[in-house]
Amino acid sequence: MMTQDALRVLGVAAAIAGLACVPFLLGDYGLSLAINIVSYTVLATAWSLFSGPTRYVSLATVAFFGIGAYTTAVFAETLAWPLVLLIAAGIGILVAGIVGLSTLRLSGVYFVIFTLGLAELVRQLVTWYEVNKTRTLGRYVFTDITAAQIYWQLLILAVLVFAAGFLIGRSRLGLALRAIGDDETVARHSGIDATQAKVALFVLSTVFMTLTGAIMAPRWTYIDPAIAFNPVISFTVLIMALLGGVHRLYGPVMGVVPLALLFEFLLARFPNHFSIMVGLVFILIVYAIPRGIVGLVEQTVRRPA
Amino acid sequence: MLLEVTLSGVTLGGMYALVAMGLTLQYGVARIMNLSYGELLIAAAFAAFWFYSGLALNPLLGLIVVPPLAFAASYAIYRYLLQPLVRRAKSRDQLEVDSILATFGLLFVIQGVMLALFGGAYYSYSFLSVPLQFAGATVAANRLLALVLAVVIGLGLYLGLTRTRLGTAVRAVAVDPVAAQLVAIDVRTASALAFALGGALVAAAGVLVSMFLTFNANLGVVFTLKALIVVIMGGVGNLLGALIAGLILGLTENYVATFIDPGLTLAATYAIFLLVLLVRPQGLLGRANR
Helix, strand or coil, X not given: CXXXXXXXXXXXXXXXXXXXXXXXXXXXXXXXXHHHHHHHHHHHHXXXXXXXXXXXXXXXXXXXXXXXXXXXXXXXXXXXXXXHHHHHHHHXXXXXXXXHHHHCCCCHHHHHHHHHHHHHHHHHHHHHHHHHHHCCCCEECCCCCCHHHHHHHHHHHHHHHHHHHHHXXXXXXXXXXXXXXXXXXXXXXXXXXXXXXXXXXXXXXXXXXXXXXXXXXXXXXXXXXXXXXCHHHHHHHHHHHHHHCCCXXXXXHHHHHHHHHHHXXXXXXXXXXXXXXXXXXXXXXXXXXXXHHHHHHHHHHHCCC | CXXXXXXXXXXXXXXXXXXXXXXXXXXXXXXXXXXCHHHHHHHHHHHHHHHHHHXXXXXXXXXXXXXXXXXXHHHHHHHHHHHHHHHHCCCHHHHHHHHHHHHHHHHHHHHHHHHHXXXXXXXXXXXXXXXXXXXXXXXXXXXXXXHHHHHHHHHHHHHHHHHCHHHHHHHHHHHCHHHHHHCCCCHHHHHHHHHHHHHHHXXXXXXXXXXXXXXXXXXXXXXXXXXXXXXXXXXXXXXXXXXXXHHHHHHHHHHHHHHHCHHHHHHHHHHHHHHHHHHCCCXXXXXXXX
């Protein structure tokens, strides 16, 4: 038993070390693809961290991602980098707290509707502020952070999000959340403070999204509200998580890798019809594999037994 | 000034109420949370634009042609896209999540088609934009016409739902789908009918809106959002509540846009929504049931 655990830890460490070497092995194009995959891995895993157990569909990924990206754009030139990340996380926590406390007490639909418009709301507020106060709409992000450094930061974030998911799964909070997902009324009657648990998890999951945005911002050099708050990002994250399967921690990654490659291909081949294609892929997933790749595999493995 | 802003706020509010009535039919009766709802409105607006600019026809003709097409399209969407989900769903919550996901995909498909056809540019056309004097204020004739037509359509729907056998059946399904079956109502047909009717309503609203607002292919989500907010504010399934909530929203938006800043209208919408969620989550005229 002990040796099995030790082997597992060793395997994970080796995998992380291997992934950390990727920037030395790949060219510029390969590295940008790798950055894409790792950043979506963090986003999709963070998404399913909250939406998986609670079954509350959040459509606001890009709201937090954009908040992070904008924080970097505003502070990157004047403040030290760790401080920028800290501020981004702080703003993310604040917004998530407000959203969570006002909507998560109610049934899931209110939350979905609120998150549907949240990115648009934040985008309009940022636009309004930029136009009226700073009198510029776009911002340049000049930092000396290289692509490889972005990759490593994202990799650390990915490790953290998996660690968080792993620890939550074994904690009282994780148990409470699974109970809420199964039946909220029953959970409340067994003494679980459902609202508190949901808000805590929502805040945690959005911190990762905000940090991803903050780390990714230097990739763009120029950002404006339309780029930072592009709703396609929320949509992509949702599809990837669902394709992989949200009821296992490692599920979303299974969706991220094939879809990131597919979208790369579609974007290059059909730039003008991208959103139609993505929409169709998504509908196909919802109908054909509602429990994701992981669910599909588990089903096929179980059937012969 | 105040009167003019109020009048145009009432017009906008009337549109929101009409749009929300369609959504309350889809969500309240067919139990489908349709996130692609606003896309149909924009599609209808483009159709009216094409009628006027492409074919040189009166956009009001669009009001006769477009809603029946939208009715048929929505019926097909419900029948072939959503009914499998209805059959698959084990509970109402499950159906809600599934329909949110499916229609979210649909949103991007419809939006993508419109972007491919029309691009991201803003469209508008000038139809009946003559100033009228009304109680000392100036109103554009197209706005007034749109408001009158919205009232006629809304009133027609209200009478249809409250005074006919079919309308009563539809309302019965909204109250309790299981009990409705016990009194020999075909729930599946009534749901499909309500969903299609909702589509026809939003298309009619789209034609009306196109007469006095500029629109582009990305605007559908905003209308979906406002319709959802109005539905929740008014109380799910409540037509009168939708009317009141729609007017509140339209007036607030116009006041904020005129007297504070046009960039803050959505923020004002959200502030109202938050207030409703905090104080009266069951809606202004809704009953607490959960």
